[in-house]
Amino acid sequence: xxxxxxxxxxxxxxxxxxxxxxxxxxxxxxxxxxxxxxxxxxxxxxxxxxxxxxxxxxxxxxxxxxxxxxxxxxxxxxxxxxxxxxxxxxxxxxxxxxxxxxxxxxxxxxxxxxxxxxxxxxxxxxxxxxxxxxxxxxxxxxxxxxxxxxx
Amino acid sequence: xxxxxxxxxxxxxxxxxxxxxxxxxxxxxxxxxxxxxxxxxxxxxxxxxxxxxxxxxxxxxxxxxxxxxxxxxxxxxxxxxxxxxxxxxxxxxxxxxxxxxxxxxxxx
Amino acid sequence: xxxxxxxxxxxxxxxxxxxxxxxxxxxxxxxxxxxxxxxxxxxxxxxxxxxxxxxxxxxxxxxxxxxxxxxxxxxxxxxxxxxxxxxxxxxxxxxxxxxxxxxxxxxxxxxxxxxxxxxxxxxxxxxxxxxxxxxxxxxxxxxxxxxxxxxxxxxxxxxxxxxxxxxxxxxxxxxxxxxxxxxxxxxxxxxxxxxxxxxxxxxxxxxxxxxxxxxxxxxxxxxxxxxxxxxxxxxxxxxxxxxxxxxxxxxxxxxxxxxxxxxxxxxxxxxxxxxxxxxxxxxxxxxxxxxx
Numbered sequence: 001x002x003x004x005x006x007x008x009x010x011x012x013x014x015x016x017x018x019x020x021x022x023x024x025x026x027x028x029x030x031x032x033x034x035x036x037x038x039x040x041x042x043x044x045x046x047x048x049x050x051x052x053x054x055x056x057x058x059x060x061x062x063x064x065x066x067x068x069x070x071x072x073x074x075x076x077x078x079x080x081x082x083x084x085x086x087x088x089x090x091x092x093x094x095x096x097x098x099x100x101x102x103x104x105x106x107x108x109x110x111x112x113x114x115x116x117x118x119x120x121x122x123x124x125x126x127x128x129x130x131x132x133x134x135x136x137x138x139x140x141x142x143x144x145x146x147x148x149x150x151x
Numbered sequence: 152x153x154x155x156x157x158x159x160x161x162x163x164x165x166x167x168x169x170x171x172x173x174x175x176x177x178x179x180x181x182x183x184x185x186x187x188x189x190x191x192x193x194x195x196x197x198x199x200x201x202x203x204x205x206x207x208x209x210x211x212x213x214x215x216x217x218x219x220x221x222x223x224x225x226x227x228x229x230x231x232x233x234x235x236x237x238x239x240x241x242x243x244x245x246x247x248x249x250x251x252x253x254x255x256x257x258x259x
Numbered sequence: 260x261x262x263x264x265x266x267x268x269x270x271x272x273x274x275x276x277x278x279x280x281x282x283x284x285x286x287x288x289x290x291x292x293x294x295x296x297x298x299x300x301x302x303x304x305x306x307x308x309x310x311x312x313x314x315x316x317x318x319x320x321x322x323x324x325x326x327x328x329x330x331x332x333x334x335x336x337x338x339x340x341x342x343x344x345x346x347x348x349x350x351x352x353x354x355x356x357x358x359x360x361x362x363x364x365x366x367x368x369x370x371x372x373x374x375x376x377x378x379x380x381x382x383x384x385x386x387x388x389x390x391x392x393x394x395x396x397x398x399x400x401x402x403x404x405x406x407x408x409x410x411x412x413x414x415x416x417x418x419x420x421x422x423x424x425x426x427x428x429x430x431x432x433x434x435x436x437x438x439x440x441x442x443x444x445x446x447x448x449x450x451x452x453x454x455x456x457x458x459x460x461x462x463x464x465x466x467x468x469x470x471x472x473x474x475x476x477x478x479x480x481x482x483x484x485x486x487x488x489x490x491x492x493x494x495x496x497x498x499x500x501x502x503x504x505x506x507x508x509x510x511x512x513x514x515x516x517x518x519x520x521x522x523x524x525x526x527x528x529x530x531x532x533x534x535x536x537x538x539x540x541x542x543x544x545x546x547x548x549x550x551x
Contacts, residue, residue, distance in 0.1 A: 062328045062551040063497035066221045066342075077231070090219055094185060097217040101228070106211045108170030108231030114214070115221040117183070145481030149470070149515045153418075156348055160339045178345040180500075222500035223342040 035091035048137035083110035092122025164257035183218035292325035309541030323485035343495035343547025350426020359410025380428035386442035428546035452534025461516030488539035491548020
């Protein structure tokens with residue numbers, strides 16, 4: 001696919017936020033940009049810092065249909081300061097949104113686990129928004145295999 | 152599957168201030184809207200789009216769900232037990248159906 | 260979203276082209292099945308390794324559980340998290356539901372399945388003297404439905420058939436698989452099953468043995484090949500996000516050699532069920548197992 005200069009610049013700008021945090025991972029073009037847009041919408045335009053939130057996902061998913069993942073945000077949850085929400089994105093899926101967790105001071109700990117569908121090898125991104133408006137993120141690449149055989 | 156069945160797991164009794172882990176599962180195909188039938192037509196999306204947990208009427212945890220969540224959706228999360236009462240769990244289907252489950256907890 | 264079958268199909272065409280020009284090349288990348296114990300809910304100890312029965316070409320037989328990733332194995336070890344248990348619950352519902360003109364449910368005759376079905380699933384397929392062929396759980400259920408409940412037989416792989424079969428077999432969780440080849444003509448069906456197991460089929464010219472006996476432990480594309488034992492069926496497959504019956508699996512595997520695949524419960528597949536069940540003798544019933 002031949003990219004125009006305009007397209008290349010647009011994609012580079014989109015990939016910037018994701019690229020500046022953590023190791024650079026080659027982005028599947030349109031998908032990373034869509035994930036970027038969802039991320040910015042969630043943070044209200046703020047660029048998340050690395051840290052505070054940990055995303056756990058397998059390095060290799062045995063099957064893309066059911067990939068376990070968890071997030072955990074450090075720090076106590078109190079009325080004064082707590083994790084409001086955590087957004088999960090998958091930058092290689094047809095649509096990047098996976099889920100948004102909403103916590104409360106009653107959560108005790110901002111941690112959650114679920115299972116997601118990944119269409120192919122891609123980067124999963126978790127963004128935490130705190131009650132004071134600060135935002136943090138973590139990401140992991142998950143390799144998704146296409147199995148050999150059967151039924 | 153037949154009528155989606157929820158199941159929840161949490162401790163029956165804990166000390167005040169303990170943070171407990173709650174596990175939930177519900178049977179549901181979570182039809183993503185991406186699949187095609189034998190004739191090549193898109194099978195319409197039909198998923199559980201929201202899960203929420205309340206304690207004694209107050210929100211504890213909830214999740215906005217997209218089709219990228221796997222079939223038979225599983226959610227595990229924490230809650231701080233301060234007083235005895237009842238956890239109520241709600242799952243909302245795209246078609247408007249609502250599934251619920253409840254479990255009481257004793258907090259000493 | 261589902262990993263496209265269409266995509267799998269395309270790759271298989273490619274694979275067929277490659278394999279047609281060379282003998283079966285399974286990746287030399289391999290890993291040992293894990294050295295891990297399966298104890299469900301830290302309570303139910305499962306036999307995932309067993310000495311092979313006499314006449315078996317391998318020395319030790321291993322459950323497919325040992326070939327799966329950490330995450331997949333963890334799903335089976337926790338009966339709350341195991342999505343297959345949702346189908347066990349559904350099966351229990353069906354067990355207790357009246358169906359058919361006789362106004363009976365399974366429970367009407369069989370009472371509490373946890374008692375009456377305990378251990379039963381570990382000893383199927385059995386010899387059916389009336390039909391003069393082996394019978395498995397699915398066919399036994401249909402026999403009961405038509406003869407005793409005056410209900411319609413389940414169509415192959417109907418959701419209710421899968422749920423009820425899963426429920427019945429689950430009552431034997433942990434029990435070592437052991438079938439009786441001395442009954443009726445079971446031995447000749449075993450012979451037939453063995454012959455099929457070693458017969459290459461399809462454009463890819465593969466037999467069950469090529470993958471599951473000669474290359475278990477190696478990878479076929481990204482699948483870690485197991486010994487192909489059947490002690491966990493019906494199985495919750497992540498690929499399907501649903502229960503998969505044994506005959507559906509047989510048909511799928513044979514289809515993937517690019518051969519025409521036999522009908523469910525046909526003589527060929529019943530013979531294969533007898534033989535492959537025997538190959539896993541001594542392993543615990545794991546239904547509902549979790550696999551990729």
